[in-house]
Amino acid sequence: MVTVNYQSFGTSGFQLRLRLYLAGETRYINVTKLLKGEILKKHWDANAHAFTRQCPFSKENNGIITKFRQKYEDVAINWKGTVQGMIQYIREHEANGPDGPLVSEYIQTVITRLQRSRHKDGTMKGRFEDYYKLDKRLQKFCTAKRLKYNQLYLSELTPTLVNDFFDWITVSQEGKGMRNSSKSLHSIIMKADKDMLVNAEDFVRCNWHKGGNVASSQKFNSLTPEQVRMFKELNLREYSRSKRNELFRDFCLFILYTGPSPCDAIALKYSDIQRIGDVSHFVFKRRKLAHKQTVPCSVPISTEMQAIIDKWRKLSKDGYIFPIRSKATIQNQLTNNGNIKHFVGNLNLWLKPIGVALGCHFPLHTYTFRHTAITHYLSKGVPVIYVANMMGTSVENCEKIYYNNQADVASRNKVMTAMKF
Numbered sequence: 001m002v003t004v005n006y007q008s009f010g011t012s013g014f015q016l017r018l019r020l021y022l023a024g025e026t027r028y029i030n031v032t033k034l035l036k037g038e039i040l041k042k043h044w045d046a047n048a049h050a051f052t053r054q055c056p057f058s059k060e061n062n063g064i065i066t067k068f069r070q071k072y073e074d075v076a077i078n079w080k081g082t083v084q085g086m087i088q089y090i091r092e093h094e095a096n097g098p099d100g101p102l103v104s105e106y107i108q109t110v111i112t113r114l115q116r117s118r119h120k121d122g123t124m125k126g127r128f129e130d131y132y133k134l135d136k137r138l139q140k141f142c143t144a145k146r147l148k149y150n151q152l153y154l155s156e157l158t159p160t161l162v163n164d165f166f167d168w169i170t171v172s173q174e175g176k177g178m179r180n181s182s183k184s185l186h187s188i189i190m191k192a193d194k195d196m197l198v199n200a201e202d203f204v205r206c207n208w209h210k211g212g213n214v215a216s217s218q219k220f221n222s223l224t225p226e227q228v229r230m231f232k233e234l235n236l237r238e239y240s241r242s243k244r245n246e247l248f249r250d251f252c253l254f255i256l257y258t259g260p261s262p263c264d265a266i267a268l269k270y271s272d273i274q275r276i277g278d279v280s281h282f283v284f285k286r287r288k289l290a291h292k293q294t295v296p297c298s299v300p301i302s303t304e305m306q307a308i309i310d311k312w313r314k315l316s317k318d319g320y321i322f323p324i325r326s327k328a329t330i331q332n333q334l335t336n337n338g339n340i341k342h343f344v345g346n347l348n349l350w351l352k353p354i355g356v357a358l359g360c361h362f363p364l365h366t367y368t369f370r371h372t373a374i375t376h377y378l379s380k381g382v383p384v385i386y387v388a389n390m391m392g393t394s395v396e397n398c399e400k401i402y403y404n405n406q407a408d409v410a411s412r413n414k415v416m417t418a419m420k421f
Helices: 058-076 083-095 103-116 129-144 159-172 178-194 225-233 245-258 262-267 303-312 327-332 338-357 366-379 384-391 395-402 409-418
Strands: 003-009 015-022 025-030 273-276 279-284 297-300
Touching (some): 003 058, 015 058, 015 083, 025 083, 058 083, 103 129, 103 178, 159 178, 225 245, 245 262, 245 303, 245 338, 262 338, 338 366, 366 384, 384 395
Antiparallel strands (some): 279 297
């Protein structure tokens, strides 16, 4: 009879595998990706072959490994062949029935993958909160439709069921959460397609929410040189009592000079500074795109940028350029990148009255400074490929999303001159 049990392994983090043994033949199946939450080695009870109560989601995780182990134990009782043959038999048998994981299990798998994917500073790379919301909303939908969500397999997710889910959100939730639910569910399906669990092409004609691209819809929102000058010289106390007035302004100006996204600017460190051709540069990969960004951003540091860096050096901690995050804030944050979201949220609120003071006909946001930077550099004749590298984006995105031709006064004047035939 095949012996089936669990064992932890490895020296880096917690890893769990199912061990199958028969007459000298041993095979292992890694089940770590099936588990939920950030599990440490101390959470595993090797004697009981189960997770302790202190383990995150201990009840759910124990249920997952019990169910996974059970299907192997059921076949092992009367199995006469090899261990590898038994594993192959179970996999083929699953492929002919309600195969693969449950919808809820796969969502948890995606969340766990994101939680284990880390930036250099230890923070998670992905945003996973919306997947939790999707899981809860799907559960409510199934309850309303008298379906058993805890028995709904990923393979049973059909285009009709997806559209019914969207219709239910529209009616019962008055459309609230439609955009995020549609985006999250589409992401789940695409990831499952990559894992060969579903066929994404089956879902192409579903009623996916097609909201406009925020950055694209705000394409023409950039500051003029005069508005930038006003922003630098504003008496901030007339518009805000915040103790962070100067930090907020310097942070926006820093984005204006360098052009990164707010999360990249917040995460910049002194260790990202390199000397290239006798000029100091910020050399870094964007947090959002680091996994596929082959060439790092390279931004030369001007005297204005250096003045901002020097200004906040004494208040910054743990090597960060700005006194916004530190090792302590990262460890104590309640949600993924919570301190970044909190800072940017407060900054955008702070910018509302500032935008009015500058005479902006649009809501002033942090991304406006990135758009302004790209438009300004292109209007000054900087090659678009150089600007794209600085900003960590593509030439195509510079054209379609960031560049505001209406604000390019220099190019407009050239055209006006050229019109004199």
